[in-house]
Amino acid sequence: xxALNAALATEPGAAVVLNSWDTVLWGVLPYVMAxxxxxxxxxxxxxxxxxxxxxxxxxxxxxxLRIASPLFHFGLLAVIAGHFFGLVIPMxxxxxxxxxQEFYHFNALLVGGIAGVATLGGIALLIYRRRTTGxxxxxxxxxxxxxxxxxxxxxxxxxxTTLASIFEGEHGHNYRETVxxxxxxxxxxxxxxxxxxxxxxxxxxxxxxxxxxxxIWPFTRLVHAFTAPLHYLFRPYIVYRSRDRETKGRxxxxxxxxxxxxxxx
Amino acid sequence: xxxxxxxxxxxxxxKCIGCHTCSVTCKQAWTNRAGTEYVWFNNVETRxxxxxxxxxxxxDRWRGGWDLNKRGKLVLKAGGxxxxxxxxxxxxxxxxxxxxxxxxxxxxxxxxxAPLGDDFPVARPKSLITGEDTKITWSANWDDNLGxxxxxxxxxxxxxxxxxxxxxxxxxxxxxxxxxxLPRICEHCLNPSCMASCPSGAIYKRVEDGIVLVxxxxxxxxxxxxxxCPYKKIYFNHKTGKAEKCTFCYPRVEVGIPTVxxxxxxxxxxxxxxxxxxxxxxxxxxxxxxxxxxxDAQMDVLLDPNDPAVQAAARAQDIPEDWIDAARRSPVYAxxxxxxxxxxxxxxxxxxxxxxYVPPLSPVVDLLRDQGHDGExxxxxxxxIDALRIPVEYLAELFTAGDTDRVxxxxxxxxxxxxxxxxxxxxNDPDESIPEAVGMDGQTMYExxxxxxxxxxxxxYVIPKAHVEQAHxxxxxxxxxxxxxxxxxxxxxxxxxxxxRPVPVAVDTFNALKDRQTxxxxxxxxxxxxxxxxxxWDGRGAPPGLFPEKGPEPDTLAAAEDQP
Numbered sequence: 010x011x012a013l014n015a016a017l018a019t020e021p022g023a024a025v026v027l028n029s030w031d032t033v034l035w036g037v038l039p040y041v042m043a044x045x046x047x048x049x050x051x052x053x054x055x056x057x058x059x060x061x062x063x064x065x066x067x068x069x070x071x072x073x074l075r076i077a078s079p080l081f082h083f084g085l086l087a088v089i090a091g092h093f094f095g096l097v098i099p100m101x102x103x104x105x106x107x108x109x110q111e112f113y114h115f116n117a118l119l120v121g122g123i124a125g126v127a128t129l130g131g132i133a134l135l136i137y138r139r140r141t142t143g144x145x146x147x148x149x150x151x152x153x154x155x156x157x158x159x160x161x162x163x164x165x166x167x168x169x170t171t172l173a174s175i176f177e178g179e180h181g182h183n184y185r186e187t188v189x190x191x192x193x194x195x196x197x198x199x200x201x202x203x204x205x206x207x208x209x210x211x212x213x214x215x216x217x218x219x220x221x222x223x224x225i226w227p228f229t230r231l232v233h234a235f236t237a238p239l240h241y242l243f244r245p246y247i248v249y250r251s252r253d254r255e256t257k258g259r260x261x262x263x264x265x266x267x268x269x270x271x272x273x274x
Numbered sequence: 275x276x277x278x279x280x281x282x283x284x285x286x287x288x289k290c291i292g293c294h295t296c297s298v299t300c301k302q303a304w305t306n307r308a309g310t311e312y313v314w315f316n317n318v319e320t321r322x323x324x325x326x327x328x329x330x331x332x333x334d335r336w337r338g339g340w341d342l343n344k345r346g347k348l349v350l351k352a353g354g355x356x357x358x359x360x361x362x363x364x365x366x367x368x369x370x371x372x373x374x375x376x377x378x379x380x381x382x383x384x385x386x387x388a389p390l391g392d393d394f395p396v397a398r399p400k401s402l403i404t405g406e407d408t409k410i411t412w413s414a415n416w417d418d419n420l421g422x423x424x425x426x427x428x429x430x431x432x433x434x435x436x437x438x439x440x441x442x443x444x445x446x447x448x449x450x451x452x453x454x455x456l457p458r459i460c461e462h463c464l465n466p467s468c469m470a471s472c473p474s475g476a477i478y479k480r481v482e483d484g485i486v487l488v489x490x491x492x493x494x495x496x497x498x499x500x501x502x503c504p505y506k507k508i509y510f511n512h513k514t515g516k517a518e519k520c521t522f523c524y525p526r527v528e529v530g531i532p533t534v535x536x537x538x539x540x541x542x543x544x545x546x547x548x549x550x551x552x553x554x555x556x557x558x559x560x561x562x563x564x565x566x567x568x569x570d571a572q573m574d575v576l577l578d579p580n581d582p583a584v585q586a587a588a589r590a591q592d593i594p595e596d597w598i599d600a601a602r603r604s605p606v607y608a609x610x611x612x613x614x615x616x617x618x619x620x621x622x623x624x625x626x627x628x629x630x631y632v633p634p635l636s637p638v639v640d641l642l643r644d645q646g647h648d649g650e651x652x653x654x655x656x657x658x659i660d661a662l663r664i665p666v667e668y669l670a671e672l673f674t675a676g677d678t679d680r681v682x683x684x685x686x687x688x689x690x691x692x693x694x695x696x697x698x699x700x701x702n703d704p705d706e707s708i709p710e711a712v713g714m715d716g717q718t719m720y721e722x723x724x725x726x727x728x729x730x731x732x733x734x735y736v737i738p739k740a741h742v743e744q745a746h747x748x749x750x751x752x753x754x755x756x757x758x759x760x761x762x763x764x765x766x767x768x769x770x771x772x773x774x775r776p777v778p779v780a781v782d783t784f785n786a787l788k789d790r791q792t793x794x795x796x797x798x799x800x801x802x803x804x805x806x807x808x809x810x811w812d813g814r815g816a817p818p819g820l821f822p823e824k825g826p827e828p829d830t831l832a833a834a835e836d837q838p
Contacts, residue, residue, distance in 0.1 A: 058491035238473030246470035
């Protein structure tokens, strides 16, 4: 299979297959997306701290939320981890540690499939809840609705690529030879457009919708993901803050006195 | 020793008539906004009663406050950091709207606009959450004056506890009833569990005056603080997605005037002043093993402002001279530590609350009087306090983690003061034996009487101003004038409702009130940045955004209404 990569690079026909659309979609768009994502996040963080929230609707309804929200979020965390393994870790590495392609593929599909189904089930339940619970629906903005469409589409198309791999079995597409090298190549600013262009349509669709999701990300309620409170594990419990510090610097600073840090006692 | 200053409050429950003026004025000042309809920074509960939100004191269910672990260290009752992180996606124990109540308004418009007919028009209740017709089943003070206590009285968690522990029953039969009012605000604790629960670190205690605030810019709406606070005094604003709480009216206190609830209190039962405390000693004090010793531990944390060593340490911590002077004159320090008649609410939560209560003697006096005894005689009162176990046990559950001796001591002091002062009023010589019976002398007792009975405004409220040289740092004053857009010009922001820079509360409230007072139109919409504020809805028509847009144009509607 590694021959495919080499073939794409060397075969004269491969370069002919590439058209300007491929260049735009897989060579330009990712960088546009990155600029919008990073720039948008920075801008929103500076401009809209007050709007930067989960906008939780648990106060209105918690019976469904208690099941759906953890299902979706934990599923999503697993999906993100799966993307990391699939896209960032080169195939050569897993083979070097003696992991066969079949074993990797089986695990990826099994874990990825479960995580994907959990995520999709979670968001389906969340959307059902949002639509049918009066107060929750009233608190849903147009912005939210747009976001839900893109987010759900990204999950559905992603799951489609996984399921397709399962049903195609041996003949399935190995994204670790197309999408993954392209993804890694983006970070060294040498986009391997040909590799991505060789991936099937389902992967193209999933990637495009995924990029759309990242483009709208900074401008939706999804931003709360970027302030996941990991620092809570390390900060002192009791926070003292001076009135002075309030306006001089807007950044948060933990001023817990060591004695009040009950964690270390 | 690390001396810090803390604004504190004492409420004398004997004087509370349960008029809810504090609640109403607080609401008008702070929570008269969309998303905070159900929020009462200040509420008044009738006790025995379930409180607000319902049964908030049942910590087996709500998991608020601190616990000691097996090694005797303080841990959050709802679980440590890792457990909290796993609870982010759906907070495991959080009150729902039904535990508070579904706020409502009335369809007043019908009263004046209803066509002539056989039936008298009625203003139907409309839910402020859904805008639909609603059935009112509960509110912030639904069981006011023991209303419904024959049915619901047993639901008070403290009643349950006292009943379990005693063979006697607390009777809710009218003739055997005792009751009193308990006004509650945020306790501005020295060891706040809401703050420790906040994953974002958005809740902070001000170094200068100990007021606990939520940084609205840093709050991300993880809702853990609602669980963490055992008093359930952090509320989730369901429109902005941020936590809100009592602010101790910091913009007022900073300029030396009392909080709105204190200022408007009809019974003049609230006292405001400074405590000096040793910040280094708080954690150890909150970790005392026996819950009934937490009161003493809390007392030890409070420092004597007349002690030169304390004053020197305070100066070393840059506490200004006028603040040290205010601490010396502090009425709350006097009531809590000098006279020892003010008790903290639920010390067993281990949060070191800084709003204190003088427990009510009136249930005892009333019972004596009703039985034909002299309710002013100290011997009668002392006997009654000892005999009337149920009120004392109930008060002990509230204020001393069940230590009835402590509550009895305070009630005896109040009884002695009552009896001692009656003697003086009747022109008799002061009977020194009465104060001696409660370990005080006549002079001290008279001073306590002065403070509790006839203290004037500037004796009840000893509030040092924030320093002029720091004026530009005051949180809202500094920015309200250059606030972008100015009054009435806030725009709806593109990223969901209430995004963009926060409107200072003062500006928001100012606009809402101005709208309502000056406009001929429906007072909602334009100044609320796309949110619907039904609290300002006077029933004329429907505020924009209340209902989905459908049906005929407003013009045709109006034309249709004009037809007979």
